[in-house]
Amino acid sequence: MKIGILGYGNLGRGVEYAVEKNEDMELVGVFTRRDPSSVSPRSGAKTYHVDELENMKDDIDVLIICGGSATDLPEMTPKYAKMFNVIDSFDTHAKIPEHFSNVDEAAKSAGKIGIISCGWDPGMFSLNRLYSMSVLPGGKDYTFWGKGVSQGHSDAIRRIEGVKDARQYTVPVPAALDAVRSGKNPELTTRQKHTRECFVVAEDGADKEAITKAIVTMPNYFADYDTTVTFITEEEMKRDHSGLPHGGSVIYTGETGEGNKHVIEYKLDLDSNPEFTGSVLAAYARAAYRINQAGESGAKTVFDIAPAQLSPLSGDDIRAHYL
Amino acid sequence: MKIGILGYGNLGRGVEYAVEKNEDMELVGVFTRRDPSSVSPRSGAKTYHVDELENMKDDIDVLIICGGSATDLPEMTPKYAKMFNVIDSFDTHAKIPEHFSNVDEAAKSAGKIGIISCGWDPGMFSLNRLYSMSVLPGGKDYTFWGKGVSQGHSDAIRRIEGVKDARQYTVPVPAALDAVRSGKNPELTTRQKHTRECFVVAEDGADKEAITKAIVTMPNYFADYDTTVTFITEEEMKRDHSGLPHGGSVIYTGETGEGNKHVIEYKLDLDSNPEFTGSVLAAYARAAYRINQAGESGAKTVFDIAPAQLSPLSGDDIRAHYL
Numbered sequence: 001m002k003i004g005i006l007g008y009g010n011l012g013r014g015v016e017y018a019v020e021k022n023e024d025m026e027l028v029g030v031f032t033r034r035d036p037s038s039v040s041p042r043s044g045a046k047t048y049h050v051d052e053l054e055n056m057k058d059d060i061d062v063l064i065i066c067g068g069s070a071t072d073l074p075e076m077t078p079k080y081a082k083m084f085n086v087i088d089s090f091d092t093h094a095k096i097p098e099h100f101s102n103v104d105e106a107a108k109s110a111g112k113i114g115i116i117s118c119g120w121d122p123g124m125f126s127l128n129r130l131y132s133m134s135v136l137p138g139g140k141d142y143t144f145w146g147k148g149v150s151q152g153h154s155d156a157i158r159r160i161e162g163v164k165d166a167r168q169y170t171v172p173v174p175a176a177l178d179a180v181r182s183g184k185n186p187e188l189t190t191r192q193k194h195t196r197e198c199f200v201v202a203e204d205g206a207d208k209e210a211i212t213k214a215i216v217t218m219p220n221y222f223a224d225y226d227t228t229v230t231f232i233t234e235e236e237m238k239r240d241h242s243g244l245p246h247g248g249s250v251i252y253t254g255e256t257g258e259g260n261k262h263v264i265e266y267k268l269d270l271d272s273n274p275e276f277t278g279s280v281l282a283a284y285a286r287a288a289y290r291i292n293q294a295g296e297s298g299a300k301t302v303f304d305i306a307p308a309q310l311s312p313l314s315g316d317d318i319r320a321h322y323l
Numbered sequence: 324m325k326i327g328i329l330g331y332g333n334l335g336r337g338v339e340y341a342v343e344k345n346e347d348m349e350l351v352g353v354f355t356r357r358d359p360s361s362v363s364p365r366s367g368a369k370t371y372h373v374d375e376l377e378n379m380k381d382d383i384d385v386l387i388i389c390g391g392s393a394t395d396l397p398e399m400t401p402k403y404a405k406m407f408n409v410i411d412s413f414d415t416h417a418k419i420p421e422h423f424s425n426v427d428e429a430a431k432s433a434g435k436i437g438i439i440s441c442g443w444d445p446g447m448f449s450l451n452r453l454y455s456m457s458v459l460p461g462g463k464d465y466t467f468w469g470k471g472v473s474q475g476h477s478d479a480i481r482r483i484e485g486v487k488d489a490r491q492y493t494v495p496v497p498a499a500l501d502a503v504r505s506g507k508n509p510e511l512t513t514r515q516k517h518t519r520e521c522f523v524v525a526e527d528g529a530d531k532e533a534i535t536k537a538i539v540t541m542p543n544y545f546a547d548y549d550t551t552v553t554f555i556t557e558e559e560m561k562r563d564h565s566g567l568p569h570g571g572s573v574i575y576t577g578e579t580g581e582g583n584k585h586v587i588e589y590k591l592d593l594d595s596n597p598e599f600t601g602s603v604l605a606a607y608a609r610a611a612y613r614i615n616q617a618g619e620s621g622a623k624t625v626f627d628i629a630p631a632q633l634s635p636l637s638g639d640d641i642r643a644h645y646l
Binding site: 014022096131134136181260261265268270271275279286303306307311316 | 586609639
């Protein structure tokens with residue numbers, strides 16, 4: 001199937017790697033709002049200005065939209081669902097119903113599929129929450145993130161005066177993880193679940209005490225957490241913190257019968273958040289194409305897609321080898 | 324929806340608990356090959372002889388078949404798929420294609436759904452193998468079982484002369500688990516992955532040395548494993564080993580980009596194997612009923628069922644709260 005990538009940041013590059021790994025996929029090109037000649041995809045894929053998409057309706061089976069959830073996706077996904085099967089990683093939880101509705105209307109009018117909120121959270125984590133609560137109704141679910149880089153929190157630190165660069169790691173509290181895994185069903189505050197570790201490169205002569213205070217007291221981002229701030233050099237930042245690892249666990253605890261406890265854990269340990277997310281998008285792009293070929297249209301999420309649709313193998317093969 | 328349970332052993336009792344927990348389900352009755360008056364379901368459900376099923380085609384939406392894979396299910400599931408939506412936990416891996424084909428033919432001819440091989444392995448573990456390999460093609464999957472009671476291995480010990488009772492635990496080797504979780508992709512022999520712990524009550528005057536030797540050298544069951552045998556009293560057996568805990572992990576490791584590693588683990592820690600399996604069957608019974616109502620028929624596995632079909636909640640609700 002023929003894949004287009006819209007947006008060539010970290011996520012777009014992750015999708016590019018994933019498309020190369022899937023032998024049934026071909027990358028038609030990378031689409032950008034920038035000057036296409038300024039973008040050089042690692043794979044040598046062609047680059048086009050985003051405005052070219054309207055002229056390429058027959059050349060692309062699925063358009064993977066790699067934009068930001070704040071402003072890009074609410075506009076882009078419905079727009080392109082009128083022309084292509086599309087898929088995005090929209091992750092603004094409160095606005096998912098509205099986004100779903102907009103994409104649904106656009107995709108249905110065009111007879112296309114639009115899969116939204118795909119990746120690992122929302123995405124694989126959501127699936128595990130749903131499977132667990134369906135199997136063990138009345139249980140309790142916990143989500144822990146990390147250890148991993150939060151780009152939003154890193155950006156928030158970078159906006160503080162005197163900060164040249166910053167990287168923020170979200171770290172689950174081991175004692176909280178242990179308590180949940182033991183099936184104790186603890187009630188946990190925000191502070192008890194995660195800590196935040198910040199690595200900061202300060203401008204020459206900057207007031208480090210003021211920077212630290214600005215970080216640890218920042219509302220929403222840090223004030224509710226135990227936060228540590230470590231000042232490092234630019235070289236150390238580059239050497240030790242250039243990756244984008246992430247991961248976490250969805251843990252569900254439930255009971256059956258006369259007090260029998262069950263603990264279900266789904267755990268991800270990812271060297272590269274954008275490359276793993278891009279890989280999930282590629283697998284669901286396959287599903288989008290297939291269910292559209294089978295006559296379906298409208299907005300979908302990971303909840304609506306039968307797992308077999310993600311695999312390039314036949315039903316016979318997956319039953320024989322993976323069941 | 325109206326549920327029938329065929330077979331009232333440990334699994335049937337597990338399904339009975341699960342049906343009670345699901346408010347949209349009603350237990351029509353328990354069906355047995357024994358004299359129905361000799362079976363007293365804990366919930367007070369009605370009991371019927373299995374032959375009554377033919378007269379109750381309109382009274383049952385889904386029949387959950389709780390029989391053994393060796394001889395019961397290959398005969399029962401196709402037979403009752405001609406009358407009802409059915410679901411089973413068939414787990415003889417080599418015969419899944421044949422069983423699928425038989426159930427498919429029967430269910431299609433009747434316009435019914437037959438979900439086979441449902442539970443946790445095959446079942447939830449299979450799902451996680453498929454999701455992981457679809458997202459990260461070319462990776463490696465490992466399955467560890469336990470710590471948990473293997474009923475087949477316990478039965479094998481009980482057949483040895485001089486053995487009054489026995490319980491066998493399958494235990495994953497911690498060093499093997501650690502090596503896999505670290506992303507090292509080790510090649511592991513059977514012996515390196517699991518050990519087997521046997522607790523045996525011997526008959527008075529039995530030759531314990533001979534029993535031990537018979538166990539640890541038993542082909543297929545124990546010879547390929549490091550096996551420990553501990554003799555205990557009947558009281559200790561009853562006090563310490565009356566549960567049927569189980570669980571395990573599916574661990575998948577894959578790479579993206581320039582050598583970025585990812586580890587995905589799905590882990591179950593279950594106090595009661597049959598009650599958890601029964602809970603999975605109940606959730607998929609809901610799906611069987613729904614997709615049949617929507618016009619589908621034929622054999623299905625967990626791979627073919629969209630996750631949303633398992634939940635009693637509406638699509639709007641699961642998107643708003645669990646995505």
